[in-house]
Amino acid sequence: MILYDANAPGPNPTTVRLFAHERGGLEFDVVTIDLVGLENRKRRYLTDVNARGEVPALRLDDGSVVTEITAICGYFDEVAQGGRPLFGETPQERAVIHMWTRRAYLEAVLPFVNYWRGGEAAENAYRGHRILQPEARRSNRLLAERGLNQFDEDLAGGTYLAGREATMADILLYAFMATVIEGEGINWLNVPQRPNVAAWYKRMAAREASKKMLASLPAHFQN
Amino acid sequence: MILYDANAPGPNPTTVRLFAHERGGLEFDVVTIDLVGLENRKRRYLTDVNARGEVPALRLDDGSVVTEITAICGYFDEVAQGGRPLFGETPQERAVIHMWTRRAYLEAVLPFVNYWRGGEAAENAYRGHRILQPEARRSNRLLAERGLNQFDEDLAGGTYLAGREATMADILLYAFMATVIEGEGINWLNVPQRPNVAAWYKRMAAREASKKMLASLPAHFQN
The missing domain is CATH 1.20.1050.10 (Glutathione S-transferase Yfyf (Class Pi); Chain A, domain 2)
Structure with missing residues (x-):
């Protein structure tokens, strides 16, 4: 997995970071996007990662990309090894x-x-x-x-x-x-x-x- | 389960109704709340069902109440008997x-x-x-x-x-x-x-x- 994170993290990237720290049991690479320079609004990011120009985004191992912080955290919660689920157990x-x-x-x-x-x-x-x-x-x-x-x-x-x-x-x-x-x-x-x-x-x-x-x-x- | 539904359904109750029809395999009672008369904003509803005064709401069998349409539909999706999950299978x-x-x-x-x-x-x-x-x-x-x-x-x-x-x-x-x-x-x-x-x-x-x-x-x- 690759997490597209931000160099000047507003609250959306921060939420995913906090979730990953709380959840544990996760392994992923990080690519840092230059939000200050609006790299996320340029054609390459829009075409390759997220047509909506939002950060964070999560590239899964099959190459597809999931965006929306609660969806990214929900996926993390399901694939983490061990630890306590933060979306509930029942x-x-x-x-x-x-x-x-x-x-x-x-x-x-x-x-x-x-x-x-x-x-x-x-x-x-x-x-x-x-x-x-x-x-x-x-x-x-x-x-x-x-x-x-x-x-x-x-x-x-x-x-x-x-x-x-x-x-x-x-x-x-x-x-x-x-x-x-x-x-x-x-x-x-x-x-x-x-x-x-x-x-x-x-x-x-x-x-x-x-x-x-x-x-x-x-x-x-x-x- | 008891679904608190509305007599003049705006889009929130309508979403839960549509979900229940699509999902199938669900059994619940329905109590109709008089939205036109603002029954949902009166003390009894606020105290007994939902302090936020929103309809729909779902009372589970242990008496607790779940609100928020996506949470109600998510619960329905998990407890429905048979059929195809509408929130995904993996x-x-x-x-x-x-x-x-x-x-x-x-x-x-x-x-x-x-x-x-x-x-x-x-x-x-x-x-x-x-x-x-x-x-x-x-x-x-x-x-x-x-x-x-x-x-x-x-x-x-x-x-x-x-x-x-x-x-x-x-x-x-x-x-x-x-x-x-x-x-x-x-x-x-x-x-x-x-x-x-x-x-x-x-x-x-x-x-x-x-x-x-x-x-x-x-x-x-x-x-």
């Missing part, structure tokens, strides 16, 4: 983790990513390669705040989103939050007024896999 | 179908649902129970158009999104498109300028499961 566990992963993405991650994409830094980074929604910046912030408020209620008395163990849902939410808090200074994502989310964030940050992931980020993500 | 198939399902949702479905939610009909239907984004209506339409244009390229020479067989990805995209085209008249979703999407849409509409799903919709979804 149909019910898999359904519950699937539910929390989707909630994390749609109720918090996507709104705060779209909020970030509404600013000038995103315009500069994408240089015309994405349709952005600066006009929806305020409502995207409200959607993200409301989503995180709901997670604060959900986490009351609990440890992780789907129960006592960290799963794909926590990895996704934490990787995105950590990357944009540390790298972009979007500090309203983690405030004392959401004590359960704050405690969960601290718990995630203390995990060995998270430390490895954070240590792998470029300097401007570690301020 | 790790690679599952990864590819997962990828296409996520692309369908994020690149087309969510933008055109958010487009619809930017209009007055949505304001009237939700009556304050959702943060809407009328200011982003135009960019949501552009995002959906661009997503569907990409699917038109992806479908060139192919039959279904993930290959020769219909999968969860097709079910999700078709159920949402059919519901809002038939029910809300959003006809720009299916135009002759996207011939491969149009042929795929016709192919999906001709399936027995789709006919059953469409026949179950209220009259205003069948004009």
